[in-house]
Amino acid sequence: MPVDATPDPSDPIAFGQRLLILREKRGMSRPVLSGLLGMSASWLKQVEKGQIQMPKLPMILRIAELLRVRDLSDLTGDQSLSTDLFIGPGHPRLGAVQAAVNDFMLTTSQQAPPTAHVRARLARAWAARHHAPNHREVVGELLPDLIRDAQLAARQADSAADRRTAQAALSEVYSLSQFFVAYQPDSALLWRVAERGMVSAQESEDPHAIGVAAWLAAQAHRDTGPSHFDAADAITLEALRYLTPLLSDADDAVRAITGALQFEAGYTAARRGEEGAAWGWWDQADRTSKSLSPSYYHPVTSFSRAIMGAHAVTVAVELRSGGESVRQAVDSDAAPIPSRPRLARHRIEEARAYQLDGQPEVALSTLERAHKAAPETIKYNGYAKRIILEEVESKTPARRQAAARLAVELGLLAA
Template sequence: MDPVVSPGMSPGQRIKLYRQRAGLTQEVAAQLKGVTASAWRKWESGERSVNTLGDWIEIARILRVRDLYRLTGMPVGQLPDEQAEHESVQPVRAALHAYAPTLDGPVDIAALRRAITWAWNTWTSSRHRYSRTAPLLADLILTTRATLAASSGAVRRDAERAAADVYLLVRSFGKRVGAADVAYLAADRAMSAARAADDPAYRAAAGWNLAQVLSNRGHTEESALMCEDAIRDVEAASGGGPAEMALAGSLRLLLAVQRARLRDERRASEAIEDAARLAAITGETTYHRTFFGPANVGIHRAAVVLELSRTGEALRLAERVDVGDLPSVERRYSHYLQLGRAYAIRREDLAAVHMLGRADRESPEDSRLNLVMRATVRELLVRETPTTRPDLRGLAERVGVI
């Protein structure tokens, strides 16, 4: 018999109702979906939105619900859409898989380095980073692969370091445009290049990137293990300097988030405090394009608490972090988006719209691609008021929700 669903029930309440009808625990339902139990709990509590139509369909299958409207409470036209593949992905993917690129001239590591630096600076600092970075990536990948093939001896190690930097950039790009295959392949190649260069700092940076990919795909335990292995590796390196310390700190911040998702609050707190001690020594750093320092520790403190479902505390922590001087557009955007999401969970919609608007001003292109942004805007639209409507409708148009 179908359970009684009242019109005012939220999507999370409906998921919980139908899960209970199906006789499933949150842990079993999460396992069937291929997500952590923490992620499933957040769907039911409303702390996290179901971001894609594909996820809704899979949840309906697991809970044996035939009518998607009864499960979601939303007409089909209001359900989230799938993230379309960005138009820049195909040439990047083709460059990664090209059979045997060759150089037109002699090996020139210095010129390759200049091109890599330009691409990275554009990616981290431009408000239009997708449209300006994407056209550079395919040629950069092909040149890097050809340079590796033509290099030997000491020059080969320099070429491997350059390759690691290129693939770390491609990993970050692939993640943001929803190209999971590109992100994973790039992260794996970055790790191979770092190992070939026999450079502990590069291995640590590659480990952080690969752990990011694992985390994004829901492999929380594997991501945590990758962080732990990379921390041991970089800290065992003789003569570890500021770069190694900063990378160990970045790995600990990512580890803290994974432990929070695994509901291991004690070890998550330990990882954050270890990172804070390192940040007090290093200050704000940008080694290997991983941004580490006191501000990033503050951002992750709030993120960990939010993962542990303490929204009010997460907001208090996040509101004290000043990200205005951070050189990374992505860090500033993510911070404002996290604040907007936390306000939305607490139904402080005016503050949520304000913070989402700040995120959108940092990087309009991110807003059109980010599924959390789009899902949160949809959620706010459902309960819009005359006070939120003017700014919310404008934001919804800019991100492509209406």
């Protein structure tokens, strides 16, 4: 097997060999990985050569996160551990959303609602997403009818101008759909929604719609893994080349999606380990945030002045800077984040920072705060699940009990 391949779970090669293959595929040296694990390079060498036994689950989970291993069976070879920690459970409303996305209604006699009506419902759906703790449930209930009506509005528009307006609304409906579908067990549906959103945005010729669709498409590529980072960058940078000349006359919405894309470029750079580029893009996004109205909060990306502290935590965590991550977490905690799912996501990033800095008790208490803000966010988050599963194995009773309570809440352990 070539060293740049992903191990086949059914291939009976040893754990150490799998670890070596995945480490070299990631482009990470033995001293760097061992240092991040808090172990010696000689220990890691012995593991890779099979001279010592496979580590216990907490260490396996830590290795999996550092090497961006999505399915544990790729690392362990044990198909009973064939678990993608970045895929959550299928939501009960996923089937209805799938059906609406796949239903083109070519022969329907139903009359489309006015695009303004679709827009008003879409605004209410975004508001519900930001304010409801069970936001997937709320959005999943609204989406099927919203998708069908937005499709009809685009198809039945009377003029070219009306059709472009309707396509912009349809693109944003697909954007909302992507938030619902993300981290659920239907990756094909996620890509279908992302691609349709981009096509509708381009048909609309609306800069804001194009920026949002590009932002979500770039995220879909980046979350697929390191082999798709170049594609994520290509989409992000092309969108920025398109939007930047428009900024002098742009409203807050276009400025905000530009800032969100600037941060996305920094996020991908951080995932690559490119510290200078990551913070450079963060600086650009921060300058853009300061050009917004003080109270402005972008309904899709959450981009705002308030979010930049949370973004700084994410950059530091992705760069594996434990002390800096915690410093940024402390600095950012005073900034209000009005969206419950975005606040929960920030708490999860803070928990990663504390875990990285060797403060697992604080990491667990921070995850409890994330769960209180938006239970459905933490339930679908792979990083949160990794921390919890690691701490379920803790030798410290209080940590083990706290992790077990969260694991039961998330359905990772039986009550």
